[in-house]
Amino acid sequence: MKMPIGKSITEPLHDAPLPETQEGNEQARRAATGRVREFQRRSLRGVWYLTLFLGISLVAQQLGSHLPDFPPSVRQLLGAPPSAKMISGLLIVYSFSALILILGRMTTGTGAFSGLSHVGYLLVFYAFYHVAHALDDNFYAVLAAGITILSLESYHIWTWHQERIRQEKQYIVRLDRMREWKRG
Amino acid sequence: MGMSLSGRAIVPVTITVTGFVVICCLLLYQAIKQDMTQDTVRHETALAQTVVRSTRYAMLKADRETVQNIVTTVGSQQDVEQVRIFNKRGVIMFSSHSGELNRQVDRNSEGCIACHAGATPVATMGSMQQARRYRNERGETVLAITAPIYNEPDCFNATCHVHPATQKVLGTLDIGLSQKSLQATLATLRSRMALFSVMILLLTVAGVSAILRRSLFLPVQRLESFALQLAAGHRDIPQPDLNGELETIGRTLQELADSSGKDAGKNSRT
Numbered sequence: 274m275k276m277p278i279g280k281s282i283t284e285p286l287h288d289a290p291l292p293e294t295q296e297g298n299e300q301a302r303r304a305a306t307g308r309v310r311e312f313q314r315r316s317l318r319g320v321w322y323l324t325l326f327l328g329i330s331l332v333a334q335q336l337g338s339h340l341p342d343f344p345p346s347v348r349q350l351l352g353a354p355p356s357a358k359m360i361s362g363l364l365i366v367y368s369f370s371a372l373i374l375i376l377g378r379m380t381t382g383t384g385a386f387s388g389l390s391h392v393g394y395l396l397v398f399y400a401f402y403h404v405a406h407a408l409d410d411n412f413y414a415v416l417a418a419g420i421t422i423l424s425l426e427s428y429h430i431w432t433w434h435q436e437r438i439r440q441e442k443q444y445i446v447r448l449d450r451m452r453e454w455k456r457g
Numbered sequence: 458m459g460m461s462l463s464g465r466a467i468v469p470v471t472i473t474v475t476g477f478v479v480i481c482c483l484l485l486y487q488a489i490k491q492d493m494t495q496d497t498v499r500h501e502t503a504l505a506q507t508v509v510r511s512t513r514y515a516m517l518k519a520d521r522e523t524v525q526n527i528v529t530t531v532g533s534q535q536d537v538e539q540v541r542i543f544n545k546r547g548v549i550m551f552s553s554h555s556g557e558l559n560r561q562v563d564r565n566s567e568g569c570i571a572c573h574a575g576a577t578p579v580a581t582m583g584s585m586q587q588a589r590r591y592r593n594e595r596g597e598t599v600l601a602i603t604a605p606i607y608n609e610p611d612c613f614n615a616t617c618h619v620h621p622a623t624q625k626v627l628g629t630l631d632i633g634l635s636q637k638s639l640q641a642t643l644a645t646l647r648s649r650m651a652l653f654s655v656m657i658l659l660l661t662v663a664g665v666s667a668i669l670r671r672s673l674f675l676p677v678q679r680l681e682s683f684a685l686q687l688a689a690g691h692r693d694i695p696q697p698d699l700n701g702e703l704e705t706i707g708r709t710l711q712e713l714a715d716s717s718g719k720d721a722g723k724n725s726r727t
Contacts, residue, residue, distance in 0.1 A: 357491070361484045368480050372473050379469060410490070414483040421476025428468060 289444060291451050298455075302448050309441045316434030319427025322388035326395060326419045330412075333399045337408045357407035361414065364398055368418045375425050384433045388426050395419045462677065466669050467662060474661040475654070482650040490643055497600055497639060498588045504531075505604035505632050508540065517611060525551050531632075538599045538633035542606070545628055590636075598640060601633035676703045683707060687714040 292298050343351070371391060378385060398415045402408040508531055515523035524542070532540040532553020542551040548561045593599050605626045612627065679697035686694050687710055699707050 358488060361488065365481060365484060368477060372477060376469065376473065410487050411484070414480055414487065417476065417479045417483055421472060421480065424476070425469060425472045428472065432465065 291447060295452065295455065298448055298452050302445060305441050305445050305448070309438050309445075312434045312438045312441065316431045316438075318386060319388055319423065319430045322392055323420070323423040323427055326392050326423055329392070329396060330399075330416050330419065333403075333408070334412055337399075337403060337412065340403060343404070351404075354405040355401065357402065357405050357411060360398065360401045360405060360407070361411060364411075364414060364418055367394060367398075368422065371422045372425060375422070375429055379429050379432075382433070384430070384437070386426065386430050388423060388430075391419070391422050391426065395422075463666065463669065463674055467665060470665050471658065471662055475658045478654050478657045482654055486643075486647060486650055489646060493639060493643070494600070497634070497636070498602065501588070501600065501602045501632060501634055502604065504634075505602050505630050508632065509604065509606055509630055512542070521551075528553055536635045536638065538593060538601070538635050539631070541631040543629045543631065545624075545626070550628070593635070598636040599633045600636050600639075601631060604630045604632070606630055676700070680707055680710075684710055687711070692718055 292301050342348075371394075395415055395418065398418075399408065399412075402411050402415065508527065511527050512524045515521075515527070528540045528542065528551045531537060537553070540551075540553045541549050541557070543562065544550050546561065548559060549557050550559075552558055589601050589603075591599055591601065606628045608624050608627050676697075676699050680699060680703055683694065683697050692714055696707050696711055
């Protein structure tokens, strides 16, 4: 009885039917305890991705100006890089959209998590600023965008899983009461 | 590990608003800094052209004293770090610092390499490409421009001169302006933006907290206190002042408490 992780909290677990038999009760209890452990593990995913991003940012800051530029032939193939102002405009649009989407997920109670995609998008911004020779000036803007987006994502995913854990624990309490009642 | 209702409401708002304001401030600061630097380079290029044109007549007349006088006068202005005129071979012919006269600069040094990187020196360049930045002995940032002095018809047609018409560039003018005032302006801008971000953060947190406290947290606290008193058996307490859905919950709690009280009475009589 594995509960899908992304299930909406609008379908609370405390409405789930309780098993009639003692054996069913034990099985349901074990499954619920396993889900609690899984939720606890997953609730920290946001923090791991935030740490990953901070690590990458540290490397980007240390090596940014020392990283070799593309050879002239590759630069010619790729064409002129976008201007720093254009990249900055895109960074604002991206940050705004990401924050709105996370707030939307918080409002609807959806447990979807897109931390890895955000780390990827932010890396692309670092790469574009590097190619446009503007990474030193705009490093902190990308860092601030990453910390904001991944912090909000981490907070959302943590509270969502805490809510699920609370519901699972309530379900376990109901199972225990049922078992006690059956014992007489 | 539960978080209070107020914490749940305020934390995401604080992260979102503060983070977005900080991102926008950082990018806006960079855009303003870039615009101000471009303006300074334009101003410096215009100043370099003014110096070149001012010295033109004296150069045509081979009046070295007047050229040196112009260079010294411009170099003595506030914020002007140095004014130098190099000949074709990179020897300093005129300078606002007399100690460096007749010194030859390395073609690979910053400011020269941009044109002398290839086998044939570049004769034309954009104003931003002509600019370079360095720190002087006082630790101040200096923005310098290297402007070419082009060979023109009145130069190669003059009787006193030896420049052939094929020679495009006669020499270069190097002028550097201290960025002290620009850095001070940018520092003021940074502190104002930081203050603005803190004010936005405080206003947002205070505004959201005030609205939520007035319309949600206080009524929920009153409802909680009411429910606890009912649970403790105090049936005669008045329903608290609530509105909307909370008023319905309060009324329902009161009805539940009344009906359970009646049931308890019946059971005790039987």
